[in-house]
Amino acid sequence: MDCALAKIDAAVDQLDWAMRLFLDHAAFVPAISLAGAAEDIIGETLGDQSTFAFLKVKLCADFNLSEKVA
Numbered sequence: 474m475d476c477a478l479a480k481i482d483a484a485v486d487q488l489d490w491a492m493r494l495f496l497d498h499a500a501f502v503p504a505i506s507l508a509g510a511a512e513d514i515i516g517e518t519l520g521d522q523s524t525f526a527f528l529k530v531k532l533c534a535d536f537n538l539s540e541k542v543a
Contacts (some may be wrong), residue, residue: 480514487511505529508510 487507495504509529533540 482513484511487514500534501538505532 488511491504491507491511494500512526529540530536531541
């Protein structure tokens, strides 16, 4: 199996679980952590314009969380 494909599969799995934790269990901090791990794999080139960076700011604002926790 191609190493890049394996990494993408891992990122997809992390995002899937992040969404499940967020939507089904309201487990916001672990959901953000998993989404961040996925972003590290597939979003490095996007920098501050990445979806994760936007999502982290929005979730922290919406749920009154410190960005240090995320």
